[in-house]
Amino acid sequence: MLSLFQKMIEVAKDPRFGNTKAMLLFETPQDALRAIEGGVDIQELNIGSMAHSLGKVVVNKAIAMGKDDVETLEKLKELGMTFDVRKVPADSKENMDHLLKKAKDELKNS
Helix, strand or coil: CCCHHHHHHHHHHCHHHCCCCCCCCCCCHHHHHHHHHCCCCCCEEEECCECCCCCCEECCCCEEECHHHHHHHHHHHHCCCEEEECCCCCCCCECHHHHHHHHHHHHHHC
């Protein structure tokens, strides 16, 4: 049985879907990286909300990051990913570099 990620990657590469556009929702940055490394062609990620939990620091009103999140988002950035950081379209876009720096600084101090 194919995992959800294997199926997503298979469908993304299937020529029968041609220029079909789809919005993919990921629970974590790690899930997005897994899909992208598997061959799903994603040019931009919207980072709208990442819930706070133990070991994470709050970097804005909707986003909390842990060490693994920071490392994953930096890896995505290295792969050429661009980010649209805002919870809803009416919000102003935020700068991912500033949020990553803030997260690293706060994680160092926690």
